[in-house]
Amino acid sequence: MLKFDFFTYTKNYITKNDLADLLDKKTEILQKFNTSNMIGWTKYPSNETIEKLIETSNKIKASSNCLVVLGIGGSFLGSYAFHNAFKKYFNDSSFEIIYAGTNLSSNYLNDLIDYIKNKEITLNVISKSGTTLEVMLAYKVLKNLLEEKYSKEEAQKRIFITTSEDNDLSKEVEEENLFLIPDDIGGRYSFITPAHLLPLSLNYDIRNILDAYFEGLTLIDEAYTYACIRHLLFKKGFYVENFSIYEESLSAFTEWLKQLFAETEGKNSKGILPISTINTRDLHSLGQFIQDGNKILFETFIKIAKSSSLTINNKELHIINNIVEDSVIKAHSKGNVACNIIELDYLSQENIAKLLAFFELSAAYSAYLFEVEPFNQPGVEIYKKEVKENLN
């Protein structure tokens, strides 16, 4: 279950009239959203796709003990966020997923090769465009490794590609090893596509994840209200949103959030800069600025009401963690920082899947409130073009 509080600690900065005006725009904003040709992520994937994913996952488990996922941005952050939220901090026994293709570090690739060379490897290359530099270079290197380690023929069986129909990358493998990202779904909204469901299928029941995600997509009112509150806070000069978490395993989730909001609304010199604090660690770092520094930011706290029952001095540690989080909300709001609270009853797969859907809706609504197109990322394309010119 998710609970939202967008009012208690923001009311000093938002007038009822301003909020009412934005809430009145809801029909117009939803109409823009509903008529976009990039909301394929609001349609449940076909049974055929889900069955192929489960079959493939069983095949991978039978032949391998690790899956190396090559993807960047929206092509890896969804599954990365979800998986990191649930794998154990230490001695994790889930099927090993290794993420690469997110940097151009030769040290990283060298160390990765050393680490995986004696394992049984499957590769999942994920790129909607099929041209992203980091991913394609890592693919080249790891394809060579697979061909040297196994035969060329066996390597082919161990490579799965997730991309768009008919691009060069899609032609690298047989149909059986190919998964498509639909044209009407952009990278950061592709959580319900094979881009994320294939890696997740190794450790989770993807039908349950999908069911929860689609429940999350019904949180239209909550997502729209959150978008309005953020917009009004922005208008009051709060240009930065700090996503504040008190469970470190959600730090990958905050990376996903940063990409979602930055690429969705950061356009035409508009948008709210998303940052994150991983607490209680960052109370001893950015906490000083947030409490006492330049008043440019508001916060969105992601609270988890109940977690494991470790007891210290007869007090459950998670209760202490919650008391600290509540105290910080109060202290920051006394320091003129507006705060939103999103509370999960537990850190469950269902709640995280719902939360992904909730944030996707609100990011898109928010972009429409800023009058920018949510589903492109022209800024990213500009740097890619520059790199291309300089590399040739």
Ligand code: PA5
């Ligand atoms: O959200 C997006 O669309 C981007 O972050 C892309 O996912 C990212 O640039 C990777 O692109 P591609 O999947 O084409 O390799």
